[in-house]
Amino acid sequence: MSTESRAEGASASQTGGGMSQSAADLAAEEIIELPPELSPFRRAFRRFLAHKLALAGFICLIIMALLAATQAIVSPFDPEKPHLFKVNRPPDTVNWMGTDQVGRDVFARILQGARVSLSVGIVAVSIYVVIGFIIGSIAGLAGGYVDDALMRFTDFVMTFPTFILIIILAGITGPNIFNIMVIIGIFGWPGLARLFRGNILVMRELEYVMASSALGASQRYIIMRHILPNIVGPVTVAITLGVAGAILAEAGLSFLGFGVTEPAASWGSMINSARGIAFLAGFPWLWIAPGAAISLAVLSINFMGDGLRDAFDVRGRSQSGE
């Protein structure tokens, strides 16, 4: 059935499962032989470390998170306090990334923005992992009409122009960081629901799971003991890429003015306040710095996701499963 085939495409494009080759294969061309006595997670960890781009992304992200957390120590400037004597200054040795329209230090605001972006990404994705897990596992375990109905609904959410709906909801409910987290969270789950459902369906048919069930194991035991540990890989990858997506969504919303608002800074809203043609041409540091910050954060996360995909060998399993 075509909706099915389309959905496969969807899950493939969302988790990248369909793309069987990637930068990773280029970065680590030789297959690394690992000692067999290591546990699967130790092996995954070693493989992740061998993926240079993923490691670089991971380190970059850690640095960003640390800087964001210690913003008050790292930067002597208050990100929200105006300084009307030094407005729109280009970058120099004091204000590393210049100052904005009311004299606030751009670097301090970038760090504050990092806090906003990373927390929106993590909270929004946490919300939809829970929704995706509930819907996906109910569909996978119940089967029949319940499964059909839930999957049709998932298809429906996938065909909805979600970002338009997100913008509208954010516009209606008012700009507020908590609204943004929830709104992005409640529309992101379809990919994960499919992932949970698909893996549960495949795994229920595996011999060791059937054996376990024949020996009298409860459904709950089977899920916790056999199914969940096996889904950790693909779910981790989906979560990682989801955080990147949520950060982009928040940036887009704030850029349009429906996200985080003054005086607090978010990368998107910093660009929003510098988008007039006069600012664009005259004070480029006002929008290049936050734009570069968004791109760097998302790129790091995407590299990490790619490394995790290789580390957990997500493709290998999904191919043998389908």
Next chain:
Amino acid sequence: MTQYIVRRILISIPLLFLLSLTSFIVFQLAPGDPIQALIDPEEMLYMGPHDIEELLKEYGLDKPVPVQYFLWLKEAITGNLGYSIQTHNVPVLELILDRLPPTISLMTATVAVGLALGLLFGVISALYQYSRLDYTLTISAFFMLSVPEFFFALMGMFIFAVTLGWFPTFGMWTPGGETGINWDLLHHAVLPVFALAMNDIAGLMRYARASVLDTISADFVTTARAKGLSERLILWKHVFRNALIPIVTLIGLRLPVLFGGALIVETIFRWPGVGLLGYTALLQRDYPVIMGVLIISSVITLAANLLTDIAYAWVDPRVRHS
């Protein structure tokens, strides 16, 4: 084939129903009441509670919400999406139909550019797997997927419009110049189309690369080689046909995302499309227009998904028989 099309259309009907319900619910959440929005505040001063009740009755707003929904649905099906509050009661449908051609042309051009470059780069990348060229293309794909479209748009505007002066910064045609499909339009379209297409180019490139690599190692290709077919014939008749056709379905899936991107790009380049209309309406809290934009973009997405499914079933008989 006919049976397949009929079945596929039947699936879309409940989806349309769900879609209308979702939009209705979203706008029930909107603050403010429609009567206040409809009436001149000055006139309101001379109205007693009785007059307002009369008006509520006249517009059917005294009825329970589910009844209101069906009343609204009946009107919406016949093409009455209500009246714009801000532009002195112009029918919403008329406003949107006016703005639809710019958006459709922007999106069509984006898909065309994305497909052409994405497939080209993907195929090159696959045919020269592990070469320096492949490495460069794959890494650039990561960049293109990570940089938000509004940052691409601003950089494009800054570099090619403001600094180099090659392209105009906003609009579809030079003000006062001739309109219609002409060079001027093409000139104005280059920056918005490329800003929007980056993401598609990268996504399709990665997909095409993986798909070509998968197909090249398939048994039927080995057979074709063993038969002594020329390499060119193998590539064009066997590899590309099988590897690239499934990508058709990806375009349908990209559309919902593309609508969101188009909204952002339209606001940056003042491209007079549906996205810009929706954005302005949101800023002015012109709810009937916002609702119309949501409905029209969802209906278009649904229709496009239907068309891609049918096109896919038409080119690949395996889909309609499974």
